[in-house]
Amino acid sequence: MGLTKSEIFTSEQNEISSIAKVFGHPARVAILQHLFKIDSCICGDLVDEIGLAQPTISQHLKELKKIGLIKGNITGTSICYCIDKDNWSQMKTVLSVFLNQDINEKNNCC
Amino acid sequence: MGLTKSEIFTSEQNEISSIAKVFGHPARVAILQHLFKIDSCICGDLVDEIGLAQPTISQHLKELKKIGLIKGNITGTSICYCIDKDNWSQMKTVLSVFLNQDINEKNNCC
DNA sequence: CCTATTAATCGTAATATTGCAATATATTAA
């Protein structure tokens, strides 16, 4: 069906998977890395930096915006995107809880 | 096209997104959480625990196995799955580098 | 051998994702 049955999972499980899904494409990983690397904001050079067409980059930016990891403000004809630091931190906290489950693990039969 | 252009990205970007993609479905998150929670191995009760059909669970387990996060050994007619601790740790390291990019961040124009 | 049990695989339908050309929108500059 291609349709995830979100309703049978906890909100935590859905939140973790929603965040992870956004990271699940190399273009979006590359966009985020680039936004961190140049510690001022960039505008439209993501299209040159990454080798994808402008509508494709725009679509990926939309995904990142939707989940709140980036924000953009208009500067003339261009738009300046950057990481939303507060949301990035919050997201890290959610993922950390999931990723660090193993610290309390005792035995492992396999 | 539905086809990711992996070849234009770095191996690190592809690795991060591959891991994240596996976490990008709540059923796989739930499976991993359950495997951590019961600190002995489980067999086929994942189907009861999560509310999805057996072939669906089997398919998700396959994805998790493919990327190396879980392993299973045969015990009679059932198969005992558990987290691959070494690979889990390695995966955490890869993701941590990506998630902690913000610690060196200086300014933020937005 | 036959049957029950467990899990994988196959086949398929429904939906989602990716990518881009074409177009629309919005702002600046002349």
Added chain:
DNA sequence: TTAATATATTGCAATATTACGATTAATAGG
């Protein structure tokens, strides 16, 4: 106003994902 520039949106084709019924394979117990 017109042209140029930057980004978003639309529409569409190709491919991927999700889910499950039906079937298959493998093992255990009788």
